[in-house]
Amino acid sequence: MNDLLVAIGVANEDALRTLLQQWDDILKAVGPDLVVADYAPASCLMSRGRIPLLIIGNGYTLPPSEMKRFPLIHRSYAPLWDEDETLSAVNRAMRSVGRLPLERLPEIFAADARFVETFPLFDPYDAQRLESANGPVFGSPPAGRQQDAHLVLVYLSRGYEPRLDIVKALRPLASRLYIHSPQLTPEQSADLGQGGARIHPHPLPLRELLPLARLVVHLGGSGLSAEALAAGVPQLVLATHIEQQLNATALESAGVGQMIKDFDPNSRVSPDMVEALLADEAMAQRAMNVGEQHRNMLEAMKPIAAFETAALKLLYT
Structure with a gap:
């Protein structure tokens, strides 16, 4: 620090x-x-x-x-x-x-x-x-992942240019993709779109899509990491800096995610890696269990009410 x-x-x-x-x-x-x-x-x-x-x-x-x-x-x-x-x-x-x-x-x-x-x-x-x-503050409490969830959500924020190996690894799954990645090239967007990918120019509606997701691919920001965790969705984190690396390490320790150190030029994402994550039933079940635990934790924490209580106490005492 x-x-x-x-x-x-x-x-x-x-x-x-x-x-x-x-x-x-x-x-x-x-x-x-x-x-x-x-x-x-x-x-x-x-x-x-x-x-x-x-x-x-x-x-x-x-x-x-x-x-x-x-x-x-x-x-x-x-x-x-x-x-x-x-x-x-x-x-x-x-x-x-x-x-x-x-x-x-x-x-x-x-x-x-x-x-x-x-x-x-x-x-x-x-x-x-x-x-x-x-506890994290969400617009609304996340719902749990559905048993038949099959979508792959890709959320890569503005400023991040997806590496070629990542785009190639996602291409075979294009029909299952919902993707927000403003730095995709027009050629990459066209290629994925032709394969059936739904490409969103604006941030994904996570509340609607997370219950339908089998995997979330993202950079490891604290907000999405926590929301996908509570929803019970396995995660593939492309960590670009230390905070994201720490979040990804935490997910790995819980057995509900995998990290790629995107800042490491020797790291690679392959189609087989992504397919293996999607086929990992043990990880999917752990993610479901851990998600339920964290939804219960969130209900007990009541973060918005706790924030309001703390603010009002300082204002009126």
Whole structure:
């Protein structure tokens, strides 16, 4: 997490000071009764202690604030930046705008209330977290996968250019495909469309399609990973960065998914691999069972109601 904070400029004392001053101006001008922040360190640093603060985020973007230091959450590469140096830079910027310094860098995520939008399975800080995860927020509760589900949903967000091997691996399944992939070339779209694929220019209606899906192919974002998990659909994750890799690893550990490290030039997706996933009855049954468990968990968590309760408590106490 320290590396991520450095990457967005938190360790740049001058840049952070400017952000803090600008947030100070905004807060003075608006005079909010409550600040709800999602991975917004500067706004949190200026809000905390003066305005009720509720921080939201998934497990990856909202680490526990009680920790002494940020732990390693993967071993793909060693940390690039020194956490003590980041803390020193943050505290110099804080003092320069009249704010109290932090004792520990994880305090940057401290708040009056916190709302962790994920299932414990996807929380890389689950072992360190004192609070319970609140569960992902969906527009409506996902329905379970039907026994005769056969569709293959492919959801590749804007900015991702599908590799040639992925398109070739999906081509034999074109008649079962529902695909949203804005970066498909016109030739790829035409080829898949001729095979019967339904190509959607807009995001797929997941609530309608997940119960009919035997497999979801996607990049491993927290939202779709959680929704497909709760629906009981096996997943093939084409991970392009660490957060997606962590989500895919969690799915693999639960026996309901498989990961391809898309950032690895030696990785390949083949038609046989996809066919094997579709034919894996044991994985399909595990996904059904795990999905039911997580739908029950979601019903007990009631995340939207929990968020509203936390927000109203801060507003009226």
